[in-house]
Amino acid sequence: MSLPRVNYRVVGQDDYTLEITLEPTGAYRVDCGDHTSHKPRQGALEEGQTREIAALIDALGAPREHPAPEGATGFITELTLGVPPDTRVYRVWEGELAEEPDVMALIRALEVI
Template sequence: MALKPVHYRVVGQDDYMLDIRVEASGAYRIDCGDHSSHKPRRGQLTVAEQARLQALIEALGEPCEHPAPEGASGFVAELRVGSAPDVGSYRFWEGALEQAPDLHALVRALEVI
């Protein structure tokens, strides 16, 4: 089975931003920033990395939202999986990841690319 495209975006405090895109081919691009600008990183996932990522994608539950509780601060993220017209969208506050182990596993795998 081919890798489903993934787009993971986090916006946080103090101009922090992380944007990870993985294409169906396994090519990826990572943009991140804070008080300084960083050049985008590009690369190609190995076949094993693609297979691991696809297994984590397949383990995801239904698209859902995990909003931040009132008064909470921190990072809000969105994960989009698939391509049009079949795209699953997950919006969540990073503090809620412990409540969604399937989502947590995929997010952490993306963050270590």
């Protein structure tokens, strides 16, 4: 089973970032940084994880964006599937994430890798 290339990135306050890259082979890399430093983790998905993530990707609706309202603070999520020129991009402010259950389900599955 092959997946598209997945890049999930969250940018928040106080220099917090989380980036998860998932290759079509199931290999992944997790980079998490904030005011302290965290060593990147790498590995490969198990077969069940691959099936779950593939199903969640298949269930995604059209690419869309929910920017933060003016003056709002918090985290911005960017989920990119595929490689140029065939990419789908989802950008969602954390305050709107509950309004995007398909995007939220995939993000939660990626965050437990």
